Amino acid sequence: MAVAIAEVFESDGVLLVEAGTGTGKTLAYLVPAILSGHRVLLSTGTKQLQDQIYNKDLPTLRDVLQVRFTATYMKGRGNYLCLHRLDAFHAGEELLSPVDRGHFASIEEWAEQTSTGDRTEIEDLPDDLPFWGDISATSENCIGTECPQYDACFVTQMRRQAAESDLVIVNHHLLCADAAVRQSDYGEVIPACHYAVIDEAHQLEDVATQYFGVSISPRRFERLTRDAHRYIDRDLEHTPEEAKPVRAVIDLAERYAEVFFGAARMCLSSVDRMRIDPDTLAPVAESGHRLASTLRSLDAPLARITERSEDLHSLGRRASELANHLDFVLEAADPGFVYFLERRGQGLFLRASPVDVSAIIRKLLLDRMRATILTSATLAVDGSFDYQRVRLGISNAIEVRLEPEFDYAKQTVLYLPEEMPEPRASNFTQAAATEIAGLLEATRGRAFVLFTSHANLREVHRLITDSVAFPLLVQGTAPRSVLLRNFKATPNGVLLATSSFWQGVDVSGDTLSCVIIDKLPFATPDDPITAARIQAITEGGGNPFAEYQVPLAILSLLQGMGRLIRHRKDRGVLSILDPRVLTKGYGQRFLASLPPAPIVRSVKDVRKFLDLQGM
Ligand code: SF4
Numbered sequence: 001m002a003v004a005i006a007e008v009f010e011s012d013g014v015l016l017v018e019a020g021t022g023t024g025k026t027l028a029y030l031v032p033a034i035l036s037g038h039r040v041l042l043s044t045g046t047k048q049l050q051d052q053i054y055n056k057d058l059p060t061l062r063d064v065l066q067v068r069f070t071a072t073y074m075k076g077r078g079n080y081l082c083l084h085r086l087d088a089f090h091a092g093e094e095l096l097s098p099v100d101r102g103h104f105a106s107i108e109e110w111a112e113q114t115s116t117g118d119r120t121e122i123e124d125l126p127d128d129l130p131f132w133g134d135i136s137a138t139s140e141n142c143i144g145t146e147c148p149q150y151d152a153c154f155v156t157q158m159r160r161q162a163a164e165s166d167l168v169i170v171n172h173h174l175l176c177a178d179a180a181v182r183q184s185d186y187g188e189v190i191p192a193c194h195y196a197v198i199d200e201a202h203q204l205e206d207v208a209t210q211y212f213g214v215s216i217s218p219r220r221f222e223r224l225t226r227d228a229h230r231y232i233d234r235d236l237e238h239t240p241e242e243a244k245p246v247r248a249v250i251d252l253a254e255r256y257a258e259v260f261f262g263a264a265r266m267c268l269s270s271v272d273r274m275r276i277d278p279d280t281l282a283p284v285a286e287s288g289h290r291l292a293s294t295l296r297s298l299d300a301p302l303a304r305i306t307e308r309s310e311d312l313h314s315l316g317r318r319a320s321e322l323a324n325h326l327d328f329v330l331e332a333a334d335p336g337f338v339y340f341l342e343r344r345g346q347g348l349f350l351r352a353s354p355v356d357v358s359a360i361i362r363k364l365l366l367d368r369m370r371a372t373i374l375t376s377a378t379l380a381v382d383g384s385f386d387y388q389r390v391r392l393g394i395s396n397a398i399e400v401r402l403e404p405e406f407d408y409a410k411q412t413v414l415y416l417p418e419e420m421p422e423p424r425a426s427n428f429t430q431a432a433a434t435e436i437a438g439l440l441e442a443t444r445g446r447a448f449v450l451f452t453s454h455a456n457l458r459e460v461h462r463l464i465t466d467s468v469a470f471p472l473l474v475q476g477t478a479p480r481s482v483l484l485r486n487f488k489a490t491p492n493g494v495l496l497a498t499s500s501f502w503q504g505v506d507v508s509g510d511t512l513s514c515v516i517i518d519k520l521p522f523a524t525p526d527d528p529i530t531a532a533r534i535q536a537i538t539e540g541g542g543n544p545f546a547e548y549q550v551p552l553a554i555l556s557l558l559q560g561m562g563r564l565i566r567h568r569k570d571r572g573v574l575s576i577l578d579p580r581v582l583t584k585g586y587g588q589r590f591l592a593s594l595p596p597a598p599i600v601r602s603v604k605d606v607r608k609f610l611d612l613q614g615m
Contacts, residue, residue: 009036026057074158074168085134200376202379213337263283275338408565515574523552
């Protein structure tokens with residue numbers, strides 16, 4: 001892999017590499033990147049991998065290679081403090097709760113000393129600190145070179161450091177956010193790089209879908225109006241005749257926003273995500289357009305006073321961008337986008353996401369590079385990279401698949417129960433619960449049971465609570481990191497979880513000896529993005545099931561199953577309870593993509609394997 005990467009760095013082009021867990025994939029791209037003499041952009045799917053590269057792998061390589069190189073670790077702009085907004089925020093400090101006032105005092109003290117402005121340096125700062133959005137360095141609020149704090153700004157300093165570094169380490173969220181703002185020519189932080197390594201590349205399509213679209217939310221609107229009041233109070237304090245018309249427009253916009261978002265919330269009824277079109281939006285269209293035109297009408301009173309402050313100027317820019325986005329979503333007319341309403345916790349979002357991101361990825365990422373390496377433990381579907389090439393817009397690429405590092409034939413068995421009903425059958429969950437209880441008995445717990453839906457998880461949990469003697473840890477009862485820590489610390493523990501645990505979870509050793517998957521993880525066809533992609537492939541004359549749904553499910557399944565064997569000494573049992581893997585024609589594609597573990601059909605054989613392994 002390292003040689004193939006070094007060659008592509010020399011000759012330019014795109015390289016796709018599938019390298020399973022344990023192959024030393026990270027070192028295999030870091031070494032040629034360091035030795036290439038080029039500035040290389042490294043993008044990971046997760047912050048954990050970014051941390052590992054920057055804090056562990058690079059220091060090791062510095063010692064081993066005896067080569068001097070520099071690296072910059074860049075997180076998304078929202079992680080950093082904006083000094084300019086911190087100054088402006090002091091005015092609203094008295095409105096904070098006593099607890100938040102304490103957090104604000106810690107931030108002020110830390111701001112005096114920090115050299116990075118990265119909020120993770122402050123211990124105990126809650127993830128959902130209510131006012132962090134008011135003082136963070138997001139591109140939406142940044143006034144760039146007009147900022148009085150521009151030189152001292154943490155983002156400016158990070159960008160300058162990155163521009164002089166040999167390695168620039170980002171994650172896909174920042175990579176895509178940066179490429180998206182590059183389209184509007186504002187707020188870009190990643191310096192120009194012509195060589196890139198995209199690790200965990202199987203996540204790129206999803207992340208790109210999030211960032212290359214449009215999102216409207218009450219929170220986005222409230223951030224705008226809060227800033228507006230703050231800037232009016234500060235900059236127009238002595239000219240009330242100028243403040244009055246601006247405040248009048250903001251007040252009116254707030255009233256329209258309340259009506260609009262209230263009506264939008266009503267549209268969602270009981271579902272969390274709903275596709276929208278001009279018909280479904282009809283009840284909210286009038287109030288939405290009224291809100292958009294009110295936001296645009298800020299232009300007139302602001303035009304007379306923008307020279308007074310760059311913040312007021314940027315307020316006008318943000319208001320008209322929000323108005324344009326609002327109209328774009330309300331019209332729901334661009335066939336390249338899928339429009340939907342979404343509820344997340346207490347949050348409401350109206351979104352427009354690109355149906356196909358391949359052309360965007362090609363134009364904004366791949367075409368800007370001389371050489372790009374895309375790698376992951378799971379890229380190929382039944383031996384072919386075609387799926388990724390289509391989804392990521394890759395026409396010509398060199399392809400490399402490394403042999404698995406583990407001896408799956410010896411380290412694992414794949415248990416497929418003899419008799420399971422079809423997943424749609426009413427007795428499926430009961431049968432799954434019985435199988436799970438039997439398997440856990442054989443493995444003495446030490447298992448991840450991964451579900452495709454919260455409903456299945458809850459029902460199976462209810463059914464096995466009394467019959468399973470091992471500690472059950474259930475997703476939703478504690479934060480993800482706490483659950484994982486508890487799982488590692490709990491002898492014979494069993495973790496019941498859904499999609500967020502299917503990837504990026506690393507537990508090696510006998511603590512995790514079994515991974516059970518309840519159903520083949522097909523994306524729900526009711527999901528707006530999935531539905532739009534299925535529709536687009538159908539309209540293009542393709543077969544969405546074979547070309548999109550099955551490959552996507554295979555990659556998810558491989559991620560889930562990949563939790564079991566993380567090390568050459570790991571052993572254990574994989575199990576898929578969904579009979580379609582054997583009864584349906586497409587099941588063969590799943591089996592052909594899985595690691596070559598011997599198939600067993602009874603719990604007795606599972607026990608035999610465990611006994612042989614001394615487990
Ligand atoms: S340049 Fe932008 S991010 Fe930096 S301090 Fe100024 S407004 Fe904040």
